[in-house]
Amino acid sequence: MDSYKNTIRELLSYAKIHINGDAPYEPKIHHPQFFKRVLREGSLGLGEAYMDGWWDCDALDEFFHRLLKANLDKKVKGNFKLIWQAIKAKFINLQSKQHSKNVIVQHYNVGNELYQKMLDRNMMYSCGYWEETYDLEEAQENKLELICQKLKLTPGMKVLDIGCGWGGFAAYASSRYHVEVLGITLSEEQATLARERCEGLPVKIRLMDYRDVDGMFDRIVSIGMMEHVGTRNHKKYMEVVNKHLKDDGITLLHTIGNNESYQTTDPWINKYIFPNSLIPSAAQLTKAMEGFLLIEDWHSFGLHYDRTLMAWLKRFETSWSQFKDQYDERFYRMWKYYLSSCAGSFRARKNQLWQIVMVKETFKGDYMAIRNLERKPTA
Template sequence: MLLKLMIMDAYQKTIQDLLQDLDITINGSQPWDIQVHQKYFFKRVLQSGSVGLGEAYMDGWWDCESLDQFFTKILGAELDKKVKGNWNVMLQGLKARIFNQQNRAHSKKVIAQHYNTGNGLYEKMLDKHMMYSCGYWDGAETLEQAQENKLELICQKLKLEPGMKVLDIGCGWGGFAAYAAKNYQVQVVGITVSEEQEKLAKKRCEGLPIEIRLQDYRDVDEQFDRILSIGMIEHVGYKNYPVYMKVVNRLLKDDGITLIHTIGGNKTGFVTDPWINKYIFANSLIPSAAQLSNAMEPYFILEDWHNFGLHYDYTLMEWLRRFKAAWPELQGKYNERFYRMWEYYLSSCAGSFRSRKNNLWQIVMVKSTYPKEYKSVRFLGKQPAVEVEK
């Protein structure tokens, strides 16, 4: 028994040593300090890394008043790399290099896991356009305005004109399609592999020149003036980036413009965070600049690369606020463990953007046949006026 206690104390000391330089105290009084309720917490984290930390939170083994601040500190210091995790994590990395984790069958599994969770959750958490991606907060005071700014920014970057035919790859609930059709008088084909998204998108886009399809982008076979994807490349996987670029090149007219709106990583990787992979986005991958550049090189000319990753921090914190406010209505469908999982997910992601571990990129590309000079757009206004907890 004494030996067992000494080992448990050693686990705790190891965690304490890792946290002390970050001004994080175990059972301390600061908002970013962690409150540990289960003595086996320390062993679980050291054994299982990211998965152990996340699952322990879901199980109620620890709490933190301000999870987003906690994650900002540990991710900014790259503490996640110091707790490597177990052999299962390393095995996932090896599998990602050998196998195509984002083939057609796996892609449908990802959508079923996350986007088919239920439209009701997203209707409560998101803005009126139901945009499940980063807003553009220049001059915005509300989530609605930030998302409308983003939609307008994309439309301006695409140089939309009435009568154009637009392909929205991974159209979600039809937010961009509806905005572009109403405000720029274009025809939009929106494709998704989520049955839940397809049903609601069709309903939300009814009466507009929009066609919503349950279809994989690799099966599309027609020409478009403009092509875009918003928050979809993260599900493509690095083995399929060249395929994506080749398909878009085939579908895009010679004078067309294509845009990618994606989360981006500072360094090239081949797997996502293990906890995110297990509970949120299976087989997803945040691309690096090198991976995307190499894939686009044979097919496109790069015209614009815009980074506004800090805006995702504001967006995620507003989603978290709305999720918490709506919980009394949602908890009949979801249990307490789901609540803690979703809280952990949104808070940890906010910390990753605030610490500059992740970015948000909008990338504009054209073919070599594009006949005009492309002029970049930023749609800049005053700095965000929202109050964001730090």
């Protein structure tokens, strides 16, 4: 057992983290089998051990920031579960129509009330834009306004929202810019709430896979959905957008980005949070665009996601007492681990957040990129 502990101690030393140390980012170990479990099962074992109460940490987000910044993931190799994930990704289309609904059932259908307490009033489950604000509500409205301005919306346009969530963008764009929006999602709970929130607006919400879309649109947007498309389907996604985007149309992709190209996701995230998900790299996305779409703008602001995740975590913990009877303690620890580890990942710049504006070859005129918001008065 000492050999396992010594190995973990040596690895953590690269990140200047001490076992049972006094700093808030240093882990407190409660179970003697912790070290063996982590070395045998890697990130999956580390996450499950936390869910089981085998260890604690006062500042999980900073623990992961330091851990990832030290590139410890490059020092531990040979995990059989990770190899199996790679085999599955190579030979099985994990984001096919048959498999793509798995992530919806497990994650987005855990209950609308939980998300309503954790998210902003627009229920945007994606990175906010923290320009000149320290408030989550303003950051998410900034993001919506930024997207609308980048899409250069004008009244009467028809907009397709791929992966519309709870209808936050559809409601905002239709009410502020007087456009018609078709929002599509695979989550029944999302669709139900989205229809309620968009009642009376020129918005339609449909349960539909993006590969089944029909019709032509002036604008196409996807906010936080590309992570579930999968590298085997990136080109298909671009093909679908190209097919349904009008010749002079604009499309925007808001997605988490990876610094390197992978075929697999983190085993713990894959099992407990986003099954069959895959964060795309710049190389994977640009390769998929070839022959279909042209890049007009690529905006990167990944550090904004760190702040967004920490704001979600604060709201989740503040409202947890209201959900104790609905979810157990293991779910609480799972959710806290998820939000904290992701925040640490963005803080360490292991993941990025990209907004990519694309057009077809038939697009006319110059596209002017936008970073600073031009405030539009409420209609």
